[in-house]
Amino acid sequence: MMDQAERVIGRSPQELLVDGGYFADSVIDDSLNRDVSLLCPESGKPGKPKKNQKFHKGSFRYETEADAYICPAGQKLTLIYRPRNPDHPKAQWTYGGAACGDCPLRSRCTKSKDGRKIRRFAIDTVKDELRRVMEHPAAKKAYRKRQGMVEPVFSYLRTVQGLNRFRRRWLML
Structure with missing residues (x-):
């Protein structure tokens, strides 16, 4: 997509x-x-699970200083597995060990008898930063402009042109 933009705008x-x-x-x-x-919101609402679904990883807050996750109930998930090669692109760290046994949110969080586990990848640090950027008022204002530019085009295609089943995914130009 960025290559196409470069060709178009020079x-x-x-x-x-x-x-x-x-x-x-x-x-x-x-x-x-x-x-x-880059201004890109996270898809969906990660902090709010859908009906009958477990808490999304985005519902857990990562604390860099403690190198731990805090669950929606306030419990701390600590590092339980470190990858052998942390520089590998698919390397993952696993966090767990929270006291999930008597937690009132357990049914919405996990079915595992060992409690909830969260996997963290190297890219998650960058994703956390992007989430923080998107919370800033200036970023929200700039992103609202995008909605004003793009969404009316799709609305016109749907209502006036009758393209209600218009599929944009995987479309190669």
């Missing part, structure tokens, strides 16, 4: 405003490598 874009479907490792890495400012 230079590398300075800022990328994309929807939550692009909150992925590859997009974040590519924008960092190209030194492009």
Whole structure:
């Protein structure tokens, strides 16, 4: 997508405003490598589980200083597994060990008798930073402009043109 933008405008874009479907490792890495400012909200509402679903990883707050996660009930999940090769792109750290046995939120969190476990990847640090950027009022204001530019086009296609089943995913230009 950024290559196509470069061909169209004749230079590398300075800022990328994309929807939550692009909150992925590859997009974040590519924008960092190209030194492009990225504004992308996390898809869905990670802090709020859907009905009859378990808490999403985004519901747990990561504390860098303590190297631990804090669950929605306030329990601390500490590091229980460290990868042998932390520089590997798929390396993962596992956190757990919280006192889940008598927790009132246990049924909404885990079914495991050992309690909830959270896996953390190297890219999660960058994703946490992007979440923090998206909470800033200036970022929210800039992202609202994107909605005003893009969404009316889809609305026009749906209502006036009758393209109610218009599929944009995997469309190659």
